[in-house]
Amino acid sequence: MISGAEAKHIGRALESVAGWASEIIVVLNADVQDGTEEIATGYGAKVFREPWKGFKDQKNSAAQKANQEWILGLDADEVVSSELRTEIQKVFSEGCKLEQFSAFSMPRLSWCCGQWIRHGDWYPDWQVRLWRKNAAQWEGGNIHEKLTINGRVGQLHGDLLHFSLDNLDRHLTKISVYSNCFAQDRIAQKYKPDIFDLVVRPFWRFVRCYLFRGGFCDGWVGFYLAWQTAFACLIRYAKVREALSNNTICLTSPSSSSPVTPVH
Numbered sequence: 001m002i003s004g005a006e007a008k009h010i011g012r013a014l015e016s017v018a019g020w021a022s023e024i025i026v027v028l029n030a031d032v033q034d035g036t037e038e039i040a041t042g043y044g045a046k047v048f049r050e051p052w053k054g055f056k057d058q059k060n061s062a063a064q065k066a067n068q069e070w071i072l073g074l075d076a077d078e079v080v081s082s083e084l085r086t087e088i089q090k091v092f093s094e095g096c097k098l099e100q101f102s103a104f105s106m107p108r109l110s111w112c113c114g115q116w117i118r119h120g121d122w123y124p125d126w127q128v129r130l131w132r133k134n135a136a137q138w139e140g141g142n143i144h145e146k147l148t149i150n151g152r153v154g155q156l157h158g159d160l161l162h163f164s165l166d167n168l169d170r171h172l173t174k175i176s177v178y179s180n181c182f183a184q185d186r187i188a189q190k191y192k193p194d195i196f197d198l199v200v201r202p203f204w205r206f207v208r209c210y211l212f213r214g215g216f217c218d219g220w221v222g223f224y225l226a227w228q229t230a231f232a233c234l235i236r237y238a239k240v241r242e243a244l245s246n247n248t249i250c251l252t253s254p255s256s257s258s259p260v261t262p263v264h
Contacts, residue, residue, distance in 0.1 A: 001045075002027045002058045005034040006076035009163060014043040016080040020089065021072065027062040036076075056145040059138040066133055070098075073129045073147075077163045078108070084158030088130065091156070102151025103131035109159040113168070113221045120215030120222055121208070121229055127160060128153060141185035175232045183239040192244060193237040201237070206230040 003010055003026055014024060024045040028037055029052050037047050050061060063071055072088070074080070080088075084106060091097050091104070107124035110117050117123055128136075128147045135150045165171050186193075209215045210226035218225070 001025065001074050001076060002055075002062050003032075003036060003040075003076040004029045004052075005032045005036055007035040007039055010036055010076040011039045011043070012079055012163070013074055013076050014040060014045060016085070017072065017074070018043045020085065022068050023066070025062055025065050027058055027065070056138045056140055059145065063133065063136075063138070069133055071131055071133050073131075074160075075162075079161040079163065081109075081159045081161050084156060084160060087156050087158045097154055100152060101154035102135035103128050103147070103149045104154045104156050106130070106156040106158065106160050108162050110162040110164050112165045112171075112225065115218070115221055117218055117221065117225065119217045120210065120213050120225055121205075122225060125162075126155075129160065130156070141181075141188075144185070171228065175228070175235060179232065179236045179239050182236040183243055186237075186240045187243055191240065193240050197237040198234065198241075202230040202234040205233045 001010075001013070001024075010026075017024060024040075024043060026040045026045045026047045027050055028040070028047050030049045031052075037049075040047050046065070048061075048065060050058070052058065053061070059073065063073070070092075072080075097104075105126045105128045108127045110122050110125070112122075128149065131147065131149060132151070136147050138145050139148045140146045164174075206226050206229065209229045210223065215222035215226045
């Protein structure tokens with residue numbers, strides 16, 4: 001696990017693996033002073049303080065510290081459900097799947113505005129989080145880091161629970177932080193957004209999320225998330241245009257908060 005200032009959430013995440021994980025490793029941002037470290041050590045975690053290097057490098061650093069052959073990667077606001085834990089334990093007790101696959105993906109179920117989101121762009125939101133140590137590495141840019149696997153990826157069906165949004169203010173903060181990371185990546189690639197990026201992409205994101213992927217089934221929250229998806233898409237590309245126009249960009253580092261999944 002990598003973490004920022006997550007005293008409010010990390011205990012729930014660590015409790016879901018304590019007692020059955022062989023070891024718990026947390027790479028904590030060097031500037032965190034909210035008690036996250038004390039909570040982590042209380043669950044038997046080995047805590048390593050490191051300056052923020054970006055998601056990809058921070059996650060690779062955590063994985064390199066693992067002593068076991070297989071690694072389960074979590075964010076501080078995620079919880080292994082009892083169904084997923086049972087399924088993982090079954091995979092290891094039987095052993096046959098461990099010979100067939102180098103990693104396993106699992107569906108992630110997110111909690112937002114008082115309910116589980118089971119449709120739209122938010123579910124099943126497959127995540128590769130269990131992998132053989134020497135068969136995978138985090139790669140990519142500042143925001144779209146991805147676990148590259150050398151070998152076959154199997155599927156687990158128990159949910160990884162994601163408590164990503166305590167309130168809408170936190171959601172809006174994430175949009176701001178991740179849009180800055182997105183803009184930094186695109187500028188490095190010398191990408192200049194056009195009318196397609198500023199108009200067609202956001203509109204399509206809403207239609208895809210709300211209509212084609214059934215976001216309407218999640219009630220008013222599904223409607224909000226579809227518009228949020230479109231807005232997040234628009235502001236990302238708008239920030240790239242702004243930065244290119246001003247020849248600068250203000251980057252808000254997420255180093256003092258928990259790494260979380262970018263808004264879709």
